[in-house]
Amino acid sequence: MSDNSHAALPVDLNGLTAIVTGASQGIGKSIATAMASRGAKVAVVARNAEKLADTVAIIEAAGGVAQAYSCDVTKRESVEAVVDAVMEKWEKLDVLVNNAGVTRDNLLPVMTDDEWDNVIETNLRGMFLFTRAASKQMMRARFGRIINISSVSGLMGNPGQTNYSASKAGMIGFTRSLSRELGKRKVTVNAICPGFIESDMTKALGPAVMDEVKKRIPAQRMGKPEEIADGVLFLASPQAAYITGQVLTIDGGMTG
């Protein structure tokens, strides 16, 4: 089998309901469609609900179940409204994938307050708000899977990304602490650190930069969004019940 084919991971998520934030494109879209294809009902969340139409269309065309919600992940009322709506509609919440994230790269001496605040608010506060709201339901149910999409930028430095790195490293600390709070209640909390993944975010880097990047990756290629989704599927599955507080790095060996 070549590196470029993608066989379906045999994971059964029938009966589970999930929320995936930042599901309108890239990794989030791939996670949402993969989970739905394994039987989960998926609430897809993005700032602009219209941009979720494609994700929902893909899921429904494949016979899956999805519902789109617009949400500003930095606003408590907005986040709690989504969790309440999901509970109302599907009566439970089993999986939360905190994937919504932004970059506002700049070198630190000239980084603006806005660039710092915007990244921390979306990436860290957004995760906090969604996880707080979801954890209450999961604690009650004595079951839950919380999966935080961090980044290799949270493990290693990247010039121009002090804000992004801080937020992504913060997600890892949050993951480890929360796993210790919720372990007894059968709620697992894990993080995934994607490396360089084919997406609009990395496309913007241009071919010259990408050639340099590939030299640093033992696998000699970019990852595909589906390869991150597979990590999520596994951590969401019943087979991963004993895995919590962990960081799964999917980066072709770059940080190895």
Added chain:
Amino acid sequence: MSVQERVFEIVASQLGVDQDKITMESSFVNDLGADSLDTVELVMELEEEFDIDIPEDAADKIETVGQAIKFIEEAKNS
């Protein structure tokens, strides 16, 4: 069902203890084995069941089942 009966029932199911073992004097932490997260969860359940708000500083002062019932009855009557 009275407030007391409902509280006993919730405490029993949340903390996984026998209802017969619960008295008005039972301390959540010392007698019923609640840890800090159990306490948080119990407060959430009671807030929802009785449709009241239990502020954190008030929750900190509630140590026994009887104190919880007294707080709920006062909150319902105010």
